Amino acid sequence: MELHRLTIHELRDLIQKGEVSPVRVVQDFLIRIGQVEEQVQAFNTLTPRMAVGFAKKFEEMQARREKLPPLAGVPLAIKDVICTKGVATTCSSRILENYVPPYNATVMARLNAAGALMLGKTNMDEFAMGSSTENSAFKKTRNPWNLGCVPGGSSGGSAAAVAADMCAGALGSDTGGSIRQPGGFCGIAALKPTYGRVSRYGLVAFASSLDQIGPLAKDVRDAAILLKVIAGHDPLDSTSGNVPVPNYEAGLTGDIKGLRVGIPSEYSIPGMDPEVESAIHKAIRVLEGLGAVQENVALPHTDYAVATYYLVATAEASSNLERYDGVKYGYRTPRSEHLIDMYMKTRREGFGPEVKRRIMLGTYALSAGYYDAYYLKALKVRTLIRQDFTEAFKRCDVIVTPTSPTPAFKFGEKMDDPLQMYLSDIFTISGNLAGVPGISVNCGFTKSGLPIGLQVIGKPFDEETILRVAHAYEQATPWHRERPRL
Amino acid sequence: MAKITRKEVEHVARLARLELTEEEKERMTAQLDSILGYIDKLDELDTSQVEPTTTVIPMVSVMREDAVRPSLKQEDALANAPDRQDAFFRVPRIIED
Structure with missing residues (x-):
């Protein structure tokens, strides 16, 4: 065996x-x-x-x-x-x-x-x-x-x-x-x-x-x-x-009979892969076949989630990563003149480009003169994004979306353009800002054989329902039994 | 107009205790400029009446008994130190002669 x-x-x-x-x-x-x-x-x-x-x-x-x-x-x-x-x-x-x-x-x-x-x-x-x-x-x-x-x-x-x-x-x-x-x-x-x-x-x-x-x-x-x-x-x-x-x-x-599945119209975005879109539509029909009821819901601030996230997450990261100073643990530069110089060189040699970029963005957003315009603004929009989910969940039990707008991409494809890389998280980021749970399950493959993810989002602390929906879907479809050939 | 200048990038890098090469400063200015340009879309929203969200769960101060409990042994706490002397973390000179 x-x-x-x-x-x-x-x-x-x-x-x-x-x-x-x-x-x-x-x-x-x-x-x-x-x-x-x-x-x-x-x-x-x-x-x-x-x-x-x-x-x-x-x-x-x-x-x-x-x-x-x-x-x-x-x-x-x-x-x-x-x-x-x-x-x-x-x-x-x-x-x-x-x-x-x-x-x-x-x-x-x-x-x-x-x-x-x-x-x-x-x-x-x-x-x-x-x-x-x-x-x-x-x-x-x-x-x-x-x-x-x-x-x-x-x-x-x-x-x-x-x-x-x-x-x-x-x-x-x-x-x-x-x-x-x-x-x-x-x-x-x-x-x-x-x-x-x-x-x-x-x-x-x-x-x-x-x-x-x-x-x-x-x-x-x-x-x-x-x-x-x-x-x-x-x-x-x-x-x-x-x-x-x-x-x-x-x-x-x-x-899942009678369960209300919310479909947010804001998640049909330009740049969405047509194979992903069609797989998600088929998955929604499978859920309906199992007795779930489709509800149209609105998450009107979806378009602002990525911008909000990259201020909130980088601000918190710039503060959290202050601890890497080469003193109590971790790497320390072998070449330094004095303490401040040691910090600056340790962090230069120890962090990669994306981490540096986010520390810089976060430090900037928190710095004097920019705090209100960037960080505080993002915290307020986070409230709006969270309210979107509270409102939507008055009309449905779970929300169903693609996990990502495209299937897996090639190496190097988005490495030179940080913003394009950030936008590949457009459907998942709101869940973190609102604090709600989400599960991704396989809902089929593209013609070239790449898996496609279906996301089921739930109310706070209601993992039970998203697991039940995802499991019911899985039992009704063959995708989770497929294995890559290696 | 540029959202962020090279001079500001140098200032922020100093705040973040991050030494950048000339080439990194150049690239960072361009990349941050484009990211900040994208972030500007938040200005489309009127948030004058909106309270900020710093955490999604109700936060309460947690108290516990002031009781003696086992904690990290000194040797374990020092084990990852890049440089140490006896029971201390050792760092380069802080005050100039």
Whole structure:
């Protein structure tokens, strides 16, 4: 049996019943990584010895017929922006190249307690800033469906690793679409939770009012399983909501009869790929076939979301990234005259071009004389964007959109034009500004064989409903069973 | 008219403690100018009556018991230091002779 092809729930069931050994599972994934990683380049760091070590422990428990933790022996990949005790956490940046965290992020502590194993840390756009993973200081991750295309970003390594069966599932982070967009580009299920649903403790900060950790998975059931493990209040993150976490898996009933699906007219934009548009229309008809009711809704400030985002996110980033000063951890320039000179050179040598650009934009937007015109203005428009969703959700239960206006693009295509790159997040960014949850699932392929993402957006803390809709859609369509040929 | 000048780019880079090469200053000025030009579309909206949103969730001050708990060991906290001396982070000279 090719164990690496299985989903988390399939592996879990086999391991819990004692039908397969966790060591065999891990070894099968390691062999798979050995076969395809050279082509895909998804990982910054691999941790095979650690994974096998924990798998052995679970194998012994299995032999003694002891009760195993729920995800015992399930191998995962973790985006390199999430702190892992004793394992390098680089953010794909030179400035953190040798950083080894002395503590675990809360999501890691929860995954460990559930018995999940880490196979390695995945590549990303530096500090999660980008939409193609091309901004990594270390390597180019390739899209498993077409090695000439980007996997999306910034969680490109996690998305590619899942799509290429190099792990059973993965964690990513999403500030403007960084889970959902690569999820769509790589044809998998990828969920950004409500802001506050998952603890950010130990997530290296990019834009603190927008960042969320979430799962990337082979199907919606797996996304539900991972979310259940990582969600919930954490005393170490005061912005995590004290809201009960439902059993998401039990909520996957397949029943969406009478559910109101909102279709925003503002999401038909110039520059939209006709194949994407037609796939989304077909997906909406599938949902109607399952008994859902279509509602036209308005999100009138959609057109202002990208501009708002690039002020709010960069302002917060410029402040968050002040900590990289070459003093307590991370890179320090070997050549400096005095302290200020050390800061300036360390940051010049340690950060890549996109990170510098965003630090500059954010610093400018917060600087004397420009604060009101740029930063404060953006915070006010953020209120309008948020109100759009509140109003729309009075008329519908979920909102359905494309995840991105186009399928995966070629390497280099948008690297010289930052604005074009930013606009590839146009359908995902509003969700972060409003704080609402969204999931991307595969809804078909272009003629050239690239996956197309369907996004289902929900009310705050109502991940249950978007998971149910996405799962019902998945059960009615064949797309999630397709695998790239590698 | 240009939204941002090269002189402003140099000023902002100093605020951000970021040394830029001549070529980077050139490129940064052009790129920021085009991004700021795009951002100008926000001026189409009248926001005089709109409250700003800094966070999407209700924020409350969190209090906890002032109890002694285990924390990071000194050696662990120093382990990633680029330069250290005994129990201290070492930095280059701050005050000129």
